[in-house]
Amino acid sequence: MLKYYNYDIVCQEIPDEITLAINITGCPNHCLGCHSPWLWKDIGEPLNKKSMHSIIDKYASDITCICFMGGDQMPKEIEQLAELVRTTWPSLKTAWYSGRNKLPDGFGYALFNFVKTGPYIESLGGLRSSKTNQRLYKISSEGLLQKIIFHT
Numbered sequence: 001m002l003k004y005y006n007y008d009i010v011c012q013e014i015p016d017e018i019t020l021a022i023n024i025t026g027c028p029n030h031c032l033g034c035h036s037p038w039l040w041k042d043i044g045e046p047l048n049k050k051s052m053h054s055i056i057d058k059y060a061s062d063i064t065c066i067c068f069m070g071g072d073q074m075p076k077e078i079e080q081l082a083e084l085v086r087t088t089w090p091s092l093k094t095a096w097y098s099g100r101n102k103l104p105d106g107f108g109y110a111l112f113n114f115v116k117t118g119p120y121i122e123s124l125g126g127l128r129s130s131k132t133n134q135r136l137y138k139i140s141s142e143g144l145l146q147k148i149i150f151h152t
């Protein structure tokens with residue numbers, strides 16, 4: 001079962017979106033220099049249909065996107081939660097921040113508007129670094145991935 005530690009409304013994770021970012025625990029990636037090592041632990045509250053309603057119903061009119069931060073240990077559950085967002089709050093976009101270089105075979109890209117891939121590598125920096133190994137993609141309605149570049 002996926003669990004979450006907390007959530008926050010942010011404007012920087014997904015360009016041009018007001019994003020409710022849900023921080024998922026139990027991260028299996030253990031990147032050196034991780035900014036949030038407490039997310040490695042299997043702690044927090046279950047992230048399921050009930051908790052999604054209790055989180056999103058409060059903010060649905062103030063946000064434009066839901067981003068799942070983590071959840072590489074259970075990608076199918078991430079897809080199911082994205083599908084829940086799609087069907088319950090159809091005006092909201094969906095995003096997934098994975099820490100893996102490659103998403104699982106058969107991944108349901110059609111359920112997402114954005115995906116970010118790649119572990120955090122301290123010497124290369126995050127998405128805003130020109131050296132970064134991480135990638136953020138916008139997914140078109142035809143399923144095409146368009147790379148979003150933050151740095152100049």
Ligand code: SF4
Pocket residue numbers: 027028029030031034035036037039040070098099119120
């Ligand atoms: S994927 Fe994110 S939360 Fe997980 S170890 Fe890497 S930086 Fe930390």
